[in-house]
Amino acid sequence: MNGPDPTFQAADVLVDLRILATTDLHMHLLPQDDFTGRPAPGRGLAGVATLVERERATHPNTVLLDNGDVLNGSPAAEFLDPRLPHPMIAAMNACRYDAATLGNHDFDAGPAALVAALAQVRFPFAVTNATLRGARGRIAPFVVLDRHVTDRAGTAHPLRIGVVGFLPPRTVAWNPGLAARLRITDPVEAARAAIPLLRRAGADVIVALCHSGIGAGADMTMADDAAVAVACLDGVDAVVAGHTHAVFPGPDHAACDKVDPVAGTLGGKPAVMPGFWGSHLGIIDLALRRDGTGWRVAEGSGRIEPAGDAPPAPLPAPALHGLASAAARMQHRLARTARPIHNHFALLGHDPATGIVAAAQRWHVRRALRGRPASMPVLSAAAPGRAGGRSGPHHYTDIPPGPITALALSDLCPWPNRLCAVELTGADAADWLERASSIFARLRPGAGDHPLIDPRFPGYNFDVIHGLTWRIDPSQPARYGPSGELIDAAARRITGLRHLGKTVAPEDRFILATHGFRLADGGLFGPLAAGLRTVLVDGPPVRDVLRRYLGRRRRLDDPAPKPWRFAPLPGTTTVFDTGTGALAHLPDLDVPCEPVGTTSDGFFRLRVGL
Template identity: 40%
Template sequence: MAQHVNITRRTFLSQTITGTALIALHPFSARAGTNQAHLRIMETTDLHVHVFPYDYYADRPSDAVGLARTAAHINNVRAQAHNSILVDNGDLLQGNPMGDYIAYERGMKDGDLHPIIAAMNTIGFDVSTLGNHEFNYGLDFLLKSLNGANFPIVSANVVKEMGRTPLADTTLIKPYVILDREITDGTGQKHPIKIGLIGFVPPQIMTWDRRHLEGNVQVRDIVDTARAYIPEMKEKGADLIIALNHSGISAAKHTEGMENASVPLAELDGIDALVTGHSHLVFPSPAFDGMAGVDAKNGLIHGKPTTMGGFWGSHLGLIDLMIERDGTEWRVVTSTVETRPISERNDEGALVPLVESDTAVVASVAKAHDETLAYVRRAVGKTATPLHSYFALVADDPSVQIVSNAQLWYLNDMLKGTIHDGLPLLSAAAPFKAGGRAGPDYFTDVAPGKVAIKNVADLYLYPNTIRAVRINGAQLKGWLERSAGIFLQVKVGGQDRPLINPDFPSYNFDIIDGVTYKIDVSQPPRFAPKGELMNATATRIIDLAYQGTPVTDNMEFIVATNNYRAGGGGSFPGADGSTIIFEGPDTNRDIIVRYIVEQGTVDPKADNNWTFAPLENTTVLFDTGPNAIKHLNELTSIQVEPAGEGPNGFARFRISL
């Protein structure tokens, strides 16, 4: 087992915002002797088309995002090392309006260069893998986009023709690559080295993008696929094997088809280092303390150095290896792991940049950036109501209401004359931008007046397509119980307890419009944050009614939703792919645009169809964006008052239940 050196101070000083750099040798560079070498593995992950330090939804610069900023760290690491390799861990092509502009407006013809690929070519990536969002725009778009890369892109478990074993598969793209490189040892001597890199994507893409993938590809389990390929990579001469795993860090026990498989993957013999992603977190980090097999302080999983470089270019993941040549083979002696942020918050909560943008990277996408700005600034209608998400997790909300209104408008027309016509039609929608890990500026905030495409993209972040499911009353209640898991349990009579579970993503907090209900947060949740059943008898949803009539288990409903949810995303009762009765060709976002265009002026005031069940003498605390204070007077279903500053730039509010 390789040793791990814990560096208690920052060994390298990143490029400052003035452009100068102070360089100190990493201990491995200083200690490496004959037949020993210091190898640096740099990782980006979950870039989601963020090249410019710019928030297209807010239409303003942002110091929190951008591969152009991450490139400054990359330049520094390269300048400080004889031996380095730069990899990306997937989710490149989708995730902000530039991605949508390229996919839906400009298109990708043969020979076109996607802007994120142009930026990566400029930086000089060595290898990348696929993320789950690469498939959102279809296989033709994906493959045309990848064709422009000056670096290999690998993925071992997405299969065009499945054989008896993974080694007999015909994969969509090459499963792995072995790079022939020269490495310089501590005495300046050069030696040959073969570095193997293999990529993986969550098997759940077959659910999330079924319309693009079903009948075209299949997906194998991550760990089983790796177990098959690693011996072959060794036989072909790989001295080191690095897993590019677009998958998070979760349970230690391997289960077939698991989404976040980094821990059991790291347990396999033959893998020397891992880069991870998908969950938009940072590793090493205290967030992973106490997890089986994980050393969250030193960045090790089952003793293997591992990193996760945040998302949208927020961090550069960095693994430093001391490797030693033993005869004709190389082995890892020891390692260190860190991440380097592009910005940080000061004591006042303000975001401070730590690096400047690389001008060459900015120049490589300047034209696409300007075209994206024109695209997102195009007006499509007006709103008479402020559309914001500051209180979307605690009260019925206009930014979610307009999504439901548009989905109901669309499905009501589409289902006319079908066997489902006449059944109660409901709509499920969730707040996508609601702070959380993305910070206190990550909220929708559209003032009354003109509504542009950028505002619609802000209301609905993902290029999901419309779906409808047919469910019964019991499934409807279960769906809402799953959503209500976002709230921590509150003691009646308790004061100022936190309300929101930080491990529950806001995009899984579905509000179902068309019924009325209350949520009793004094009761335990029925489901865990990831959808696992915890307590089958727990009941938070009370007074559930349709047009004033209590909902019974055998009543039937049509629910408008999206392909992710209807196909099983989030593990919601009644939404596992088997209940789908309508699959539309239109994205939910395009439906919102068309709805606004037809209406001319929209006025989606929240109808308060859901509220909290009253709890006597009970208060809770809720953190949201500082600009929420301007919208307090709009709340009619709950009592809210300011409660001071929250952590990391958030504002804190007190809610009387």
Template identity: 40%
Template structure:
């Protein structure tokens, strides 16, 4: 409930009115970044903020919004090796230690299957809620809704029991993104489930309702929308919304018709905080005022939280350092958004080799589409791939490809390829030649949404307006992609190709959804491996050639145009594929290059 009344009012004796202050804290999209290995975020750097909030406020609740158990090399090795009978999953142990009140699950928490998830959550000391998903067999892992009964103190120090309703939702596409999950779980539309959950909680006496929405803001109505937290904020009865999934930091204050909404970034970069001032009497509370914040992680981590890592068996940590291959050149993503990334070239080679092996009769040209996942942005100046030349170790696989997507292959036309590239080019701003320096990258679009298609030659004209917005809506023609060629000739719209992509692109959206809707993956079921496993198999071959450092595309603009580009502080300006006018560090720790065309 935002400021004002959104619930049928009750007759209240004004002489008995009192005021309660409730502080709601939440983490989201931690992706197993517990703090020991992070420079700017991590749960251990949020722990001091949580402790300070609890010391400063009498009434505090702490939640997690999902995508906790997957995202680092350690997470993958724990899932690969399994947990012993007496082992705690370190992320679960960390949440136990910080005394979380409740959590929901995100799509990536299902990356290693329901069996592993069930084992990892066995030792959770907190309840779990998920309103739009049901397991098809076995004992339930979560409740559709939760009622938390908490003794809270009012401004005068008197105790009152408050009933807090909590529910969580995740993208319904989760069952499509994770191979084999559709047989173990069913999902439904986020908004439909949220409305049912709110009605149930209100009927059972919830004084306030907190929505844990593992999805982006998504204010527009759409069946089975991936991102719908903005719509949930407008449901009568909802008091506060924690959103996530898209790794953004966003604070949206309450209005007369919507509850406050906070997205707390990625990997522990921020702590979501929403304050509710309640006025009323027991059983008849009214939200009188709200405040929403996203608090940046503390500079110094909590040393005690690192003890949770001791629950990881030593042999799991040892396997992370096991050599699996070799690279003759350093692999980094410092200039991936400018079209140059040897690590992506390595992934391209691995994908091509896999497709050639499992589709030997194919006679269509093969193209590969992938995105650079770690390009700074919302993840901060440490959020880049940086693998030195020499031995590649198992932990480097998760660095090069941090998600558990499966390989997919679809039939596409030249016209669809051209549109795919136009949609990807949305990440760049329109850069005029007015003598001023303009930012090159639109911060609203994360790097993992920027698909590069290898096997083509093309340029992106920055002087033109993007053909699509970040929601995938057409807005301008003729677009930015120019000189699009395949094997030294112009790409023909009617020509057919095999495009190698991944399971997320096949079902995710909305930017690329119109191009994958109705498409069928052409790979046999047993060949739809995780991209990381494809890469591991490729590196295991002694004769795998070194990755190329050739650019995937070129950026062009009118002569004299200048643009700013933020990259890693360790990036070498002399290796930039575009001329650099000057370089300097920003207040946030990025190296800002001024590019000249």
């Protein structure tokens, strides 16, 4: 007896699944600058929520996922009242997220605060390559979402969507206080072990939430840029990347054999990296075909939708109450300043903001190491925190004369790094500064208007060592690349390195105040820091040190220090882009400059004479 061929009928069943994704929201809820209150279109979960509802209204089968770094990163996160609902969790619950993973910054307030926040969620969290002691029932190694989807003919079908999530392996290195409770394994190995478990649990599709950057695709053990390697695994159907605050698909990433920034694929799999702070919504479309053994991905694509001027969705009352409470706490007065505190010209040698952080670090380390040999002076390394870059032309510290409130702590120290101190030689100090000075593009003497900054180097890597003075010669080649790799062993840009007016000899010894992120393995400074002896391990958060320092000083009336300047290059000019508020501070500069105009992305451009 002949009947319809079930295999043939199943092969004709097609379901379109749309995966919506956010990443690196960093507790930004509203389209505003949380430091000034000014409107900031394209920022905050509220704008993205509008895009999500538009997608849900036009597509029958959607899931909404978050890729981590959601709970910390805005000023409000530092001043939340733990007795109130967490504003971001309340907003995410209202947005009806289906699942999420964690990022490294979700641990910034400590494991207890994280677990308390997770107790409020109404959706599951999957972290596949890490376990957090005390978080049982709050975090799962993977999640299977049971959903009913509608095929192209309008028929409903059950579908099981597996979700895995991955933390950056160096999360504990960046925050050593987590070592007793957080265990992290290699993302690729964890994914390889989880995929068959998910399939046995009935997952028809597997989505990887990879809080990780997009590298060239090398399968390196314990790599932070693991998104490509995870995507290349058999069984992974789609990838959401993040952590580096870039956008994919798009020009932020170069094409290689496993990365297609136009088609939006990693290892041939559809993928997205939806920016940061709610700047974009990631959209992955999968066409699923049912065969005799289950559902298979017939085709897929990834794209990103800018939040732009999307009207913000209303926040639920608990989120608004939490934000209002945090805003009131931010206004607590700590000290006063007689001069503006800004970092518009940090890369031109004038940075009052970073100078205050460095002074606070040096003050604490001197007190903590009172028994140090007198022959080992204390120096302090600090870099500009809010200094433009991908965060835009308004992302600069600019505190006017007058009261310094608690809000300034997050303004001056955007990250919750802990204070550390190391012993180093004069040669080490010179090498530290060579690494920082590699941020400058090489300039040809006598040439005009070459860009000053190598765009591959973020401003937060420009460490200035307070307690020393020196000059930087940008006509010389850079010694190091952005990841700390030696690219020219003969290159030297640092000249005239002195301490208290005396030339620093290679064998001179110092104590350097810095923070745990600088000492972590990898990055621009990691190869140097790995060989240094640590004398203060896992000290207090730099923000707490700064709070105590300002409370002790009460008034900041002294002029801002200027530890370095450029070596003279007569007849040479360069162009430098900075924040839109820089115009009011041009008299602070002691280098010849003139305004050129505004760039297409809103930065204020200066022509600087060297």
